[in-house]
Amino acid sequence: AQSVTQLGSHVSVSEGALVLLRCNYSSSVPPYLFWYVQYPNQGLQLLLKYTSAATLVKGINGFEAEFKKSETSFHLTKPSAHMSDAAEYFCAVSESGGYQKVTFGTGTKLQVIP
Amino acid sequence: DAGVIQSPRHEVTEMGQEVTLRCKPISGHNSLFWYRQTMMRGLELLIYFNNNVPIDDSGMPEDRFSAKMPNASFSTLKIQPSEPRDSAVYFCASSLSGTGAQPQHFGDGTRLSIL
Numbered sequence: 001a002q003s004v005t006q007l008g009s010h011v012s013v014s015e016g017a018l019v020l021l022r023c024n025y026s027s028s029v030p031p032y033l034f035w036y037v038q039y040p041n042q043g044l045q046l047l048l049k050y051t052s053a054a055t056l057v058k059g060i061n062g063f064e065a066e067f068k069k070s071e072t073s074f075h076l077t078k079p080s081a082h083m084s085d086a087a088e089y090f091c092a093v094s095e096s097g098g099y100q101k102v103t104f105g106t107g108t109k110l111q112v113i114p
Numbered sequence: 115d116a117g118v119i120q121s122p123r124h125e126v127t128e129m130g131q132e133v134t135l136r137c138k139p140i141s142g143h144n145s146l147f148w149y150r151q152t153m154m155r156g157l158e159l160l161i162y163f164n165n166n167v168p169i170d171d172s173g174m175p176e177d178r179f180s181a182k183m184p185n186a187s188f189s190t191l192k193i194q195p196s197e198p199r200d201s202a203v204y205f206c207a208s209s210l211s212g213t214g215a216q217p218q219h220f221g222d223g224t225r226l227s228i229l
Contacts (some may be wrong), residue, residue, distance in 0.1 A: 043220030
């Protein structure tokens with residue numbers, strides 16, 4: 001069975017500092033991995049996805065994530081935080097092959113301090 | 115392009131009343147998902163439709179919940195009778211397929227409060 005663990009339900013960074021949001025997954029077959037962002041009173045929006053092409057995936061708003069099979073990780077990073085990055089971020093995993101439910105992590109709320 | 119459209123955005127009703135949530139997926143998407151989000155339980159998948167057919171309803175909490183997709187452009191989630199513990203934000207999402215490789219596109223949700 002697939003699962004995803006997000007370390008840290010709340011992360012605070014200063015404006016301009018590195019953003020690092022951690023995600024570890026468990027999957028019995030090659031996974032598809034996603035990061036979504038949720039702003040207040042909105043639905044989830046796709047930031048980026050990994051589907052077995054390049055291990056370093058670039059997304060919108062300057063975010064990127066690196067798939068590391070040996071560490072079963074898919075951490076999200078951004079070199080320089082902006083105030084507008086304050087939101088909740090969800091990591092998600094699904095397994096390849098037929099219909100596979102997407103499993104979402106519990107989310108990490110990012111606070112950006114001016 | 116129009117995204118996933120949900121209505122109403124907010125619903126406040128009394129315990130025991132019937133509640134109907136509506137969703138219009140993105141045109142051309144053949145997979146539709148209903149989720150419930152709460153602080154305690156996070157994001158839970160309630161039901162998944164593919165080509166208008168329910169494929170996975172294992173997340174539907176109990177018989178009070180029902181969902182339909184009469185055509186490719188409309189789905190409803192109904193709660194009858196409603197209870198205070200049903201208070202949550204309900205999201206509808208659609209995607210090009212249900213294989214897991216395609217990302218899901220979410221609506222802005224319906225915030226449901228049962229008094």
